[in-house]
């Protein structure tokens with residue numbers, strides 16, 4: 001087995017686990033689970049949805065059964081709107097009816113929606129049982145399965161009910177990306193570009209080079225090429241390492257940290273991103289696509305404020321060019337977007353924070369009070385009209 005692996009060792013909770021990255025791994029997930037779980041684990045609940053389970057469920061279930069686990073399958077409805085209290089209640093009931101004990105485990109097989117719900121159930125059932133993540137979207141692989149944030153949406157807002165619950169292991173099988181819809185893939189790459197932009201030039205260039213050589217259009221055709229598989233695994237390992245490094249040192253996103261290694265910088269591109277999602281009722285954009293615009297806007301604003309060089313802005317635009325077109329922002333009303341900023345949950349008190357760039361790899365956090373309203377409005381107007 002020549003898998004790549006990334007170790008995560010949390011400073012606050014001293015919890016340790018490994019993220020394994022390879023291809024053709026699903027059929028070995030039972031053995032992998034044995035190595036990640038306690039000897040006492042007898043029962044496993046696989047949480048997924050019908051679409052994903054139809055594609056990958058039987059291979060995963062068989063592998064767990066072969067490894068000696070008693071397996072139960074819970075399928076939630078597909079989509080963000082089902083990451084809610086009702087699904088959580090149904091899942092907890094299912095786990096309880098099947099009498100899982102403190103030593104048993106939950107396995108999330110799916111994207112961020114499945115991962116967040118399954119993770120939250122694992123965090124609260126009997127005050128916490130083991131969780132394994134098998135992410136099947138690019139976003140879940142490089143972002144939501146790393147870092148231990150779990151949660152659901154409610155009337156209070158998106159992701160506002162949740163818990164930190166670190167997994168016992170994450171298994172990334174890149175072959176699952178073969179079936180991922182094009183827009184989901186692009187959305188995941190937007191978050192990958194985000195990581196590149198706020199980490200260092202090396203990760204940025206690695207991501208940009210990958211997208212130049214393997215643009216997401218016709219992505220599934222590359223999978224017969226060993227070189228591609230190895231490059232994709234390398235890229236994911238570098239992406240995951242970056243997120244893990246940030247999370248390891250700021251497990252719970254301290255409110256008072258504003259340095260370039262604080263967990264907050266992962267919200268780069270998300271202030272405008274969340275506003276765009278909100279004004280379009282969370283239906284028009286994929287989250288990552290909205291973040292894609294958020295990244296380009298943050299770069300544009302950084303340029304207007306004369307903290308970022310024009311050439312760096314061009315580099316960022318070039319990478320997005322290789323990604324292909326994002327859904328247009330032309331008909332979005334600027335006033336509504338401005339209004340939506342005030343609802344962003346990343347607001348600290350009354351002040352909105354912007355993560356901007358001094359250079360690729362050098363993020364800086366500014367409060368909106370430090371940004372002249374005139375420059376801001378001008379940049380936003382220009383941005384939404386092009």
Ligand SMILES: NC(=O)c1ccc[n+]([C@@H]2O[C@H](COP(=O)([O-])OP(=O)(O)OC[C@H]3O[C@@H](n4cnc5c(N)ncnc54)[C@H](O)[C@@H]3O)[C@@H](O)[C@H]2O)c1
Nearest residue numbers: 051078111112113114136137139140143144149176179180
């Ligand atoms: N916990 C965190 O730290 C964190 C971080 C970022 C995002 N999130 C959350 O993640 C969620 C978004 O996750 P997502 O982008 O993975 O979306 P998702 O889970 O909704 O998956 C996107 C779509 O792809 C389908 N799908 C998944 N894997 C597939 C595959 N291999 N082949 C074919 N179809 C497949 C899903 O059924 C779904 O229809 C949001 O709820 C967001 O809040 C959490």
Ligand SMILES: [Zn+2]
Nearest residue numbers: 191270287291
């Ligand atoms: Zn995001």
